[in-house]
Amino acid sequence: MHIFGIGIHVLVALYFAVHVIRSGQQMYWLFILFMFPLLGSVVYFIAVYLPSSRIEQGARKVASVAVRTLDPGRELREARAAYEYTPTAQNQMRLASALLEGGNAAEAASTYEACLQGPFSGDLEIRFGAARAALACGRADAAIGHLRTIRAANAGFRAEQVTLLLAQALAAAGRQDEARVEFDHALSNHGGFTVQAEYAIWAAGAGDVDKARALEAELRRTIGRWTPQTRDLNQPLIKRLNAAMAALR
Numbered sequence: 001m002h003i004f005g006i007g008i009h010v011l012v013a014l015y016f017a018v019h020v021i022r023s024g025q026q027m028y029w030l031f032i033l034f035m036f037p038l039l040g041s042v043v044y045f046i047a048v049y050l051p052s053s054r055i056e057q058g059a060r061k062v063a064s065v066a067v068r069t070l071d072p073g074r075e076l077r078e079a080r081a082a083y084e085y086t087p088t089a090q091n092q093m094r095l096a097s098a099l100l101e102g103g104n105a106a107e108a109a110s111t112y113e114a115c116l117q118g119p120f121s122g123d124l125e126i127r128f129g130a131a132r133a134a135l136a137c138g139r140a141d142a143a144i145g146h147l148r149t150i151r152a153a154n155a156g157f158r159a160e161q162v163t164l165l166l167a168q169a170l171a172a173a174g175r176q177d178e179a180r181v182e183f184d185h186a187l188s189n190h191g192g193f194t195v196q197a198e199y200a201i202w203a204a205g206a207g208d209v210d211k212a213r214a215l216e217a218e219l220r221r222t223i224g225r226w227t228p229q230t231r232d233l234n235q236p237l238i239k240r241l242n243a244a245m246a247a248l249r
Helices: 008-023 028-035 037-049 054-070 074-085 089-101 105-115 124-136 140-153 159-172 176-189 193-206 209-224 228-233 235-248
Strands: none
Touching: 008 028, 008 037, 028 037, 074 089, 089 105, 089 124, 105 124, 124 140, 124 159, 140 159, 159 176, 159 193, 176 193, 193 209, 193 235, 209 235, 228 235
16 A cells, blocks of 8 residues: 555655664664665564553553552562572562562561661662651651652653652641742642542541642543543552542542
């Protein structure tokens, strides 16, 4: 099939060539795409484009949820076994993450703290995990300390998540005015669904009815545009939002 004398496979190759340049891929892909437009496009799609696309990321997320649903303790069992067999720093980090995801926040927090005592003390990903675990087990001040350290080291590291978690940690520590500042910062600089929902939940709990309802109205519009699959993936957060708003009524 041709469009204005140009084969569809050539147009596809041109599309992927633009992707090569914009995403900073190796330039030899341009040679492959233009020398073998049909076969080259297929190879590029499978090897480069699909793994970095939202389609692939969404599929991985769904698969991960399915595995956790069918065998929720699998990752923790495997992580613990791996660390007991080979107690490396990498396996210790994996164990800490599995403990946190498995709901054992207290053990996860102590495991993350142990990770930070070694050669990975400057690893911001580990410190972020330590902050999450600390907040989950009720150690809000420790979480705040970790998050402040992350922000001082690299303000761009997980900026939205750090800001949101810091707001929640400040709220848990009873520092509501500071929490509001962080929620406002997250909303103005990021403003995704999770930020809006967590802000609305906090506002409802803090008695800021106007803010909670204004955010809820925007959230309902967003949810109304979602596919059923997206709603299912976000169901835990939606349930928390519904509960918070029901308490206001």
